[in-house]
Amino acid sequence: MSDRMLSERARAWVAALVAAGVFLVTGIASGGESDEEAPGDRIPSPACPLPGAWDLVFAEEFDGDVDSRWHFQNGPSGHILSSRWRENVEVRDGTARLVNRRQQRGGQEWTSASMWTKQKFTLGYFECRYRYADAPGVNNSFWIFRPISRPARKDQFELDINEGHHPNVINTNIHWVDDELTRRTKAKRFVMEKPLSQDFHTFGFEWNDKELVWYFEGKELRREPNAFAHAEASVYLSAAIMDWAGSVTDAIDGSSMDVDYVRVWQRR
Numbered sequence: 001m002s003d004r005m006l007s008e009r010a011r012a013w014v015a016a017l018v019a020a021g022v023f024l025v026t027g028i029a030s031g032g033e034s035d036e037e038a039p040g041d042r043i044p045s046p047a048c049p050l051p052g053a054w055d056l057v058f059a060e061e062f063d064g065d066v067d068s069r070w071h072f073q074n075g076p077s078g079h080i081l082s083s084r085w086r087e088n089v090e091v092r093d094g095t096a097r098l099v100n101r102r103q104q105r106g107g108q109e110w111t112s113a114s115m116w117t118k119q120k121f122t123l124g125y126f127e128c129r130y131r132y133a134d135a136p137g138v139n140n141s142f143w144i145f146r147p148i149s150r151p152a153r154k155d156q157f158e159l160d161i162n163e164g165h166h167p168n169v170i171n172t173n174i175h176w177v178d179d180e181l182t183r184r185t186k187a188k189r190f191v192m193e194k195p196l197s198q199d200f201h202t203f204g205f206e207w208n209d210k211e212l213v214w215y216f217e218g219k220e221l222r223r224e225p226n227a228f229a230h231a232e233a234s235v236y237l238s239a240a241i242m243d244w245a246g247s248v249t250d251a252i253d254g255s256s257m258d259v260d261y262v263r264v265w266q267r268r
């Protein structure tokens with residue numbers, strides 16, 4: 001073999017080794033751990049179903065610690081048949097179950113659950129996906145509340161996105177205090193074609209400066225002018241045993257209002 005051929009072969013091997021070395025170094029560098037996510041690895045935030053530019057400001061997917069984000073009622077309820085307790089909220093597998101039990105506690109024969117966000121909101125789009133308890137006599141509610149005290153003040157209100165009753169009733173209510181400090185109520189009831197305790201369904205609500213708009217499965221149900229709700233308030237999830245939601249029987253015992261998620265968006 002000539003010196004020229006040896007030289008050309010040597011150069012080829014050197015080039016191959018250099019290329020391999022660069023590849024290995026690059027591979028080590030790219031395979032190392034990094035604190036930064038690659039853009040393609042990021043999980044996108046759920047988009048607001050309404051048109052326009054919105055920011056997701058609250059998302060409860062029930063996949064972690066809920067006590068850091070929610071308050072819970074722990075005591076009797078004077079206006080319904082059930083006391084309500086933290087122990088009646090069971091969170092597992094991405095779902096919060098507000099469980100109803102025939103149980104003597106707090107001076108009442110039934111127990112259930114009510115919880116509300118520590119974070120407060122003013123205006124936005126609010127959405128919850130949940131399933132009714134599979135029994136009459138339970139109020140399955142998703143609502144926004146700024147407690148109405150005695151004596152009443154004009155900045156207090158209640159926006160009931162849905163007070164659902166088995167098997168297929170959606171109750172949308174607004175409660176507010178007028179200029180004479182008198183409590184006012186305006187309600188509208190919807191009866192759906194299918195039962196709402198067999199599957200999860202999505203309830204939405206737009207709260208803006210001028211209007212209040214209710215949605216079911218992305219379709220508008222109701223629209224009202226907003227002349228009173230302009231202060232910050234918490235979002236509530238509540239199950240309650242009460243006879244105006246249907247017959248109160250042993251069928252309620254062990255039933256639950258099951259919540260998949262709660263999300264809040266605000267306009268940019």
